[in-house]
Amino acid sequence: MFCGIDLGSRSVKLVVMDQDGVNHSEIFETVQFYRNYGQPGENGLVVNFASVGVGEFDKVVATGYGRNTINIVGATVIAELKAHVIGAIWQTGLTDFTLLDLGGQDSKVIKVRNRKMVDFATNDKCAASTGRYLENMATVLGISLAELSSYKENPVELSATCAIFGESELIGRIVEGYSVPQLAAGVNYTIFKRIKPMLHSLASEVIVFTGGVALGKAIGQTISSELGVEVVVPKYPQLNGAIGCGVYSWEKRG
Numbered sequence: 001m002f003c004g005i006d007l008g009s010r011s012v013k014l015v016v017m018d019q020d021g022v023n024h025s026e027i028f029e030t031v032q033f034y035r036n037y038g039q040p041g042e043n044g045l046v047v048n049f050a051s052v053g054v055g056e057f058d059k060v061v062a063t064g065y066g067r068n069t070i071n072i073v074g075a076t077v078i079a080e081l082k083a084h085v086i087g088a089i090w091q092t093g094l095t096d097f098t099l100l101d102l103g104g105q106d107s108k109v110i111k112v113r114n115r116k117m118v119d120f121a122t123n124d125k126c127a128a129s130t131g132r133y134l135e136n137m138a139t140v141l142g143i144s145l146a147e148l149s150s151y152k153e154n155p156v157e158l159s160a161t162c163a164i165f166g167e168s169e170l171i172g173r174i175v176e177g178y179s180v181p182q183l184a185a186g187v188n189y190t191i192f193k194r195i196k197p198m199l200h201s202l203a204s205e206v207i208v209f210t211g212g213v214a215l216g217k218a219i220g221q222t223i224s225s226e227l228g229v230e231v232v233v234p235k236y237p238q239l240n241g242a243i244g245c246g247v248y249s250w251e252k253r254g
Contacts, residue, residue: 001057002253003049004245005075006083007064010104010131011212013242016054019250024054025239034070044071059253061245065105078248080241081110085117087244088208091234098204100195100223101240102213104131107195111202121198131212133166137187140170141180148184149216156186166190188218192226199227206230210240 001023006013012033016024028036037052038045049057062075063083071077088099089112099110107130110120138148156178158169173183191213199207207229209220214237224231236243 001055002246002249003054003057003060004083004242004247004249005060005062005064005072006239006241006245007062007070008104008241009065009106011238012064013239014052014054015236015239015242015246016057017243017246017250022236022239022243022246025236025242026052026054027238041073044073046073059249061249063241063245065103076249076252078245081108081117081120083241083244083248084108084210085110085112085244086247087240087242088112088210088234089115090243090247091236091240092208092232094206094208094232096204097206097208097232098199098202099208099210100199102130102191102195102209102211102219104212106130107198109195109198109202111204119202121202123194123198134187134191134213134216136167137170137184140167141174141183141187143180143184146216148187149213149218151181151184152188152218152222153185154182155189156182158186158190185218188216189222191219192222196226199223203227204229206232209233210237212238214238 001016001018004015012028012030014026015022037048060075061078062072063078063080084101095115096113101108107123111118135145138145156173209231214233220231220233
């Protein structure tokens with residue numbers, strides 16, 4: 001058994017897997033994971049995996065937002081983009097595609113050819129194309145994130161280029177009398193507009209869509225219809241980085 005950990009800004013994703021697939025997975029809020037399962041040691045963070053409840057494994061590989069600041073004792077660290085590419089290839093079996101990962105606080109677009117990363121673009125400076133933006137907008141609308149992520153028809157035009165100003169603009173649209181479905185569709189279309197330039201510059205006929213945002217259907221469907229591409233959402237979109245770590249651990253065993 002091999003363990004992969006993706007140390008995200010909002011959540012920690014953990015999988016235990018073997019050559020046949022994922023045997024166990026967990027998702028924790030990042031701060032709670034460190035508080036409940038981590039203890040500072042001389043060489044970094046000592047994680048009590050027994051308390052996590054993932055069972056026994058032979059090796060652990062980690063990546064993600066916290067990889068440069070949190071050193072997990074006993075873990076091999078690999079680059080975040082590498083982990084996500086490995087995970088996407090393993091989950092889909094594709095060799096040529098563009099990977100779009102929309103996480104809690106950043107967005108990544110990676111062009112893959114013959115199973116290798118050939119170019120990439122990232123945005124971690126602004127929250128306007130991330131899960132946090134969607135969470136904030138759902139709160140303003142008084143609906144769940146799952147409900148917000150289901151709307152794509154008749155989107156209201158939202159022009160604000162900042163997540164903070166976007167909240168004020170959305171409130172203004174509510175006052176103007178637009179319906180919740182129209183407003184939610186506008187929020188989702190705004191995400192598409194933010195990532196469209198990156199998808200154009202790193203274009204492929206197939207886009208593999210991962211990250212927590214991929215759990216909702218609206219954005220993926222909008223990408224497909226607007227760009228005329230196939231959008232593939234793997235079985236475990238939110239666990240993709242952790243799966244990439246697990247696969248890497250398996251491939252480098254021994």
